[in-house]
Amino acid sequence: MTGTFVNTGAILAGSLVGLAAGKHLPERLKTIVMQALGLSVILVGLQMALSGNEPLTAIGCLLLGALTGELLRIEQGVERLGDWLKKRTGSHSSTFVQGFVSASILYLTGAMMIVGCIQDGTVGDTHTLYIKSLLDCVASIALASTLGPGVVFSAFSVLLVQGSVTLLAAHVQFLREPAVLSIVTATGGLIILGIGINLMNLTLIRIGNFLPALFYAIAWGFFYPP
Numbered sequence: 001m002t003g004t005f006v007n008t009g010a011i012l013a014g015s016l017v018g019l020a021a022g023k024h025l026p027e028r029l030k031t032i033v034m035q036a037l038g039l040s041v042i043l044v045g046l047q048m049a050l051s052g053n054e055p056l057t058a059i060g061c062l063l064l065g066a067l068t069g070e071l072l073r074i075e076q077g078v079e080r081l082g083d084w085l086k087k088r089t090g091s092h093s094s095t096f097v098q099g100f101v102s103a104s105i106l107y108l109t110g111a112m113m114i115v116g117c118i119q120d121g122t123v124g125d126t127h128t129l130y131i132k133s134l135l136d137c138v139a140s141i142a143l144a145s146t147l148g149p150g151v152v153f154s155a156f157s158v159l160l161v162q163g164s165v166t167l168l169a170a171h172v173q174f175l176r177e178p179a180v181l182s183i184v185t186a187t188g189g190l191i192i193l194g195i196g197i198n199l200m201n202l203t204l205i206r207i208g209n210f211l212p213a214l215f216y217a218i219a220w221g222f223f224y225p226p
Helices: 002-022 027-049 055-072 074-089 096-108 111-123 127-147 150-169 178-199 212-223
Strands: none
Touching: 002 096, 002 111, 002 127, 002 150, 027 127, 027 178, 055 074, 055 178, 055 212, 074 096, 074 150, 096 127, 096 150, 096 178, 111 127, 111 150, 111 178, 127 150, 178 212
16 A cells, blocks of 8 residues: 555645646646646557557447446546535635546556556555656646646545555456456556547546446456457
8 A cells, every 4th residue: 555655645745736836827838738738648548548459349348338437427426526525625716626537537547557556465566656656746736737626636536546456456366467457558548548638628528437448348358368
């Protein structure tokens, strides 16, 4: 769990720096920073999506995940949690919920999170999560300066979800299998690509509803290895 604690702290620190800096930055600088972050996220998503050997499998998992998430209305549930946090904190930010949802999904859908949690949970290797912490810290500065205080609370999403995956990985050995990691990486890359598109304001994709795709990817990699 050490890696997750460090990751949570890095996001909190980056978010607070972003909030402080955001008050003094003109809108045009915030816009260009968000566009730069969006392009960077798109690049990362593309690299991950194209890294897999079975793109049709990743697409199939994404479609099944989207249908499942839409039926379960996962995005609405995450947004309601964001609204609840907004009311509890008394924030008047119009982008509070967007910041919370976007940051939470960005930090929790990458292959680095899965691999890092497996390494931390199985052999106590926190190297990958430390690198992720540095990247998330930088991203949280950019996100918080433009999307506001909702990004701060994404740190607690990381603590809960990433911490749970780490504890689970300590007892589930198949998560470290190359076949599982490959399909999870490709599917997660498609989801992250959607986040980049949202950050660029090209359209609005309900990213939260795609999260079940990761579970389909894990199941496919386990039951149907190449």
